[in-house]
Amino acid sequence: MTLDLETARTIVSAARAHGRDNGFKPLTVVVLDAGGHVVAVEREDGSSTRRFEIAHGKAHGAISLGLGSRALMARAEQQPYFIAAATSAVGGSLVPVPGGVLVRDPSGALLGAVGVSGETSDNDEAAAVAGVEAAGLTPQVD
Template sequence: MSLDLDTARTIIAGTRAHAAGAGFKPMTVVVLDAGGHVVAVEREDGSSMKRFEIGFGKAYGALSLGMGSRSIMGRAEQQPYFIAAVTSAVGGSMVPVPGGVLVRDGGGALLGAVGVTGDTSDNDEAAAVAGIEGAGLTAQAD
């Protein structure tokens, strides 16, 4: 199974619905396939500039290290030189704060990642998890 456009749109819709229902600030949602390619993006009205790059960096970092961006933040706190080196190695496309969540199928196979930005990092992550799970997939936030 791959993360196709229809599934990506379902994830985005669920993410945005969760965020709206919780009263979060305007969101930008980036969905990447397992190879790090953009499948779909939506930027809500009122989102500040550079939110695509932040959402992409959260998702791309999660794919690059095989862990959710919450875990990457923990690594950054413990091993800042390692995270700085990895960020450089991936061309600067890594944002080590919550909001980058891996997407897995029911069997555990990696399908891609979702990066959400716009509110607090914890709220971004909660919205991403809701969108992924709402699409019938498994979210790996850590």
């Protein structure tokens, strides 16, 4: 199973709907496949500048290290030099705060990641989780 465009669109749509339903600020949602390639992205009207780079960094960091960005935040607190070095190693695209969620199929195979930016990190993560679940897939935040 792969993370195809239609599935990625479902994730984006559901993440945005979660944000609207909960009164979030405008979101940017980025969906990457298991190779770290962008499959789908949407930036809501009014989303501030550089939200794509932040959402991409959350998802890309998760894919690069095999951990949700919440777990990367904990790792950054415990091993800041490692996260700084890893950020450099992946070309700077690693944002270690909640909002980057790994996407797994029902058997546990890694399909990709979703990154959300625009609200608080916890709310970004909640929108990402809602998107993944709406697609019938399993989110991994840690």
